[in-house]
Amino acid sequence: xxxxVYNEMLKIVRKKRLWVIVAIVAVLVAxxxxxxxxxxxxxxxxxxxxxWRTQLQQQIIDAQNRLNSSSxxxxxxxxxxxxxxxxxxxxxxxxxxxAPGAPTFMRMFIENAIDLFLPLLVMVVAADLVSSExxxxxxxxxxxRPVKRGAVLLSKYIALLLSISFILLxxxxxxxxxxxxxxxxxxxxxxxxxxxxxxGEELNTANVHMLPQWKYVLIELGLAWFVCxxxxxxTFMLSVLVRSTAAVMGIMLxxxxxxxxxxxxxxxxxxxxxxxxVNLRLTDYISGTAPPIEGMTLGFSxxxxxVWGLAALAISFIVFTKRDIY
Amino acid sequence: xxxxxxxxxxxxxxxAGILWISGLAMTIQDQFFSTAMPPADTTKYTKEKKAxxxxxxxxxxxxxxxxxxxxxxxxxxxGYMVDQLRKKTTKPIRVTNLxxxxxxxxxxxxxxxxxxxxxxxxxANIVVMTIGGNxxxxxxxxxxxxxxxxxxxxxxxxxxxxRIFQTIRRVNKDAVVFYIGLYNPFSDLGDAKKxxxxxxxxxxxxxxxxxxxxxxxxxxxxxLFALHVxxxxxxxxxxPNKDGYKRIGERVASLIxxxxxxxx
Numbered sequence: 001x002x003x004x005v006y007n008e009m010l011k012i013v014r015k016k017r018l019w020v021i022v023a024i025v026a027v028l029v030a031x032x033x034x035x036x037x038x039x040x041x042x043x044x045x046x047x048x049x050x051x052w053r054t055q056l057q058q059q060i061i062d063a064q065n066r067l068n069s070s071s072x073x074x075x076x077x078x079x080x081x082x083x084x085x086x087x088x089x090x091x092x093x094x095x096x097x098x099a100p101g102a103p104t105f106m107r108m109f110i111e112n113a114i115d116l117f118l119p120l121l122v123m124v125v126a127a128d129l130v131s132s133e134x135x136x137x138x139x140x141x142x143x144x145r146p147v148k149r150g151a152v153l154l155s156k157y158i159a160l161l162l163s164i165s166f167i168l169l170x171x172x173x174x175x176x177x178x179x180x181x182x183x184x185x186x187x188x189x190x191x192x193x194x195x196x197x198x199x200g201e202e203l204n205t206a207n208v209h210m211l212p213q214w215k216y217v218l219i220e221l222g223l224a225w226f227v228c229x230x231x232x233x234x235t236f237m238l239s240v241l242v243r244s245t246a247a248v249m250g251i252m253l254x255x256x257x258x259x260x261x262x263x264x265x266x267x268x269x270x271x272x273x274x275x276x277x278v279n280l281r282l283t284d285y286i287s288g289t290a291p292p293i294e295g296m297t298l299g300f301s302x303x304x305x306x307v308w309g310l311a312a313l314a315i316s317f318i319v320f321t322k323r324d325i326y
Numbered sequence: 327x328x329x330x331x332x333x334x335x336x337x338x339x340x341x342a343g344i345l346w347i348s349g350l351a352m353t354i355q356d357q358f359f360s361t362a363m364p365p366a367d368t369t370k371y372t373k374e375k376k377a378x379x380x381x382x383x384x385x386x387x388x389x390x391x392x393x394x395x396x397x398x399x400x401x402x403x404x405g406y407m408v409d410q411l412r413k414k415t416t417k418p419i420r421v422t423n424l425x426x427x428x429x430x431x432x433x434x435x436x437x438x439x440x441x442x443x444x445x446x447x448x449x450a451n452i453v454v455m456t457i458g459g460n461x462x463x464x465x466x467x468x469x470x471x472x473x474x475x476x477x478x479x480x481x482x483x484x485x486x487x488x489r490i491f492q493t494i495r496r497v498n499k500d501a502v503v504f505y506i507g508l509y510n511p512f513s514d515l516g517d518a519k520k521x522x523x524x525x526x527x528x529x530x531x532x533x534x535x536x537x538x539x540x541x542x543x544x545x546x547x548x549x550l551f552a553l554h555v556x557x558x559x560x561x562x563x564x565x566p567n568k569d570g571y572k573r574i575g576e577r578v579a580s581l582i583x584x585x586x587x588x589x590x
Contacts, residue, residue, distance in 0.1 A: 013335060018335070047422070056442075057446065058422065058423075061424050069427065091442045092441060162340065163339065165343035168346060169338065219349055220349075222347070222352065223349075298357050298358075
């Protein structure tokens with residue numbers, strides 16, 4: 001088995017996909033670091049102070065002003081209201097939620113990347129794992145060897161899991177070191193709050209507790225990993241079902257992007273919460289942002305994702321072992 | 327060589343995988359099984375030293391007028407006031423605008439109860455504020471109230487105003503407060519006589535309230551908008567436009583002097 005996995009890893013490495021991913025991440029992180037740096041600078045210039053309390057207070061006032069204008073959609077109003085209460089809570093407890101530093105940047109990067117960017121990276125690896133063997137014809141060579149089909153597929157799947165872990169490590173590593181060059185490498189022990197529960201327009205703070213930032217980041221990475229695995233598994237299933245790698249990419253892309261769009265407009269379509277793509281933003285539950293559909297919780301989303309992942313895994317194994325290869 | 331790279335990546339990936347699984351386990355432990363331990367509710371602000379004594383710190387409080395609604399440049403009277411002040415002094419001027427559109431006196435009173443607002447207030451050298459416009463003209467549809475209702479609105483407004491001044495004075499004993507009075511945006515309409523009288527009385531009562539406290543100065547604006555009111559109003563016929571704000575800003579700026587050199 002380990003030889004099979006090694007063989008699959010060799011294929012992935014030889015295709016140079018991982019290096020492309022590393023390069024993409026490095027470029028994007030550098031870009032976002034610069035954007036963030038600009039934003040911080042502009043903020044300081046506008047308020048004439050580096051005092052975070054003043055800055056946070058100003059954000060609260062800005063949000064309150066926006067809430068008071070009549071032309072504002074209900075969803076946006078709800079979002080603003082929740083965020084406002086949260087900022088107020090941070091302020092009242094004298095905790096700076098965005099103290100500059102590489103770990104803070106990491107945290108924000110993961111939160112923003114979890115529903116689209118990270119799944120896309122995973123897709124790059126997962127999309128052609130099986131389909132390329134089918135379209136290239138090498139699948140026959142692979143299956144004529146004296147190993148069970150299930151074992152072949154399992155080795156591919158394990159290689160995928162390993163690649164996903166590697167990708168996340170790259171993201172964590174690069175976002176820490178590149179942004180640290182600008183913001184400094186400090187801030188692992190910064191206290192953060194989690195456990196906010198958004199209920200309608202209210203913010204329930206009964207469960208709020210403090211976490212040091214290192215733990216917070218690790219939790220978010222764990223969730224990101226979970227999301228990536230589910231998306232990876234779904235892509236893997238498509239890769240088994242569809243021969244053309246381009247088609248796999250297309251289907252997955254459509255699903256992911258529709259998820260990003262749907263999240264913004266499904267609040268009245270309740271059964272949409274069983275779709276995997278509106279459940280990808282798991283980190284939002286940690287930071288306490290209102291979910292796209294009322295009633296969604298971390299447990300719910302993880303269950304939905306797990307069910308989708310397991311179903312996809314079962315389908316890929318059944319189809320792969322039963323199918324005629326010609 | 328190649329074998330080395332692949333093996334390294336595989337081993338690193340395995341280790342990373344273990345790390346992420348532990349992260350996930352931590353998530354489950356933290357989010358589902360931990361008891362809430364809200365941070366201590368006492369805010370222990372480190373003793374703030376009074377802001378740099380060379381710096382002039384202005385805090386603006388109130389409603390849309392202070393926010394600058396209607397001024398396309400977004401400066402509002404606070405911005406124009408600062409422009410004027412910059413000509414008078416070489417000290418750096420810092421402004422924090424805490425005004426909220428549509429805010430009424432009860433809202434401001436509540437806002438002043440917040441710790442952070444109080445902290446800002448404590449640091450201020452100068453406070454400028456507008457309030458009451460929304461108490462009197464209920465969102466621009468103005469003065470459709472009966473005299474009795476207006477009387478009621480005024481009473482509760484004055485009570486709030488008194489407590490607002492009280493709070494400001496309690497938090498910051500020294501800062502000079504400029505309370506900016508109301509103008510009559512309807513002074514070119516048919517019942518101008520009636521509306522103007524109401525605004526005048528309103529302003530008078532507010533100024534009386536202000537006079538009970540040291541260093542709170544009521545700045546009139548009624549006269550600024552008495553003639554050619556339309557030239558100074560924004561298209562909503564309620565908020566000032568750029569020129570209107572400029573006049574208010576200049577008036578407030580003219581009251582602020584830096585002669586003593588140790589102006590607090």
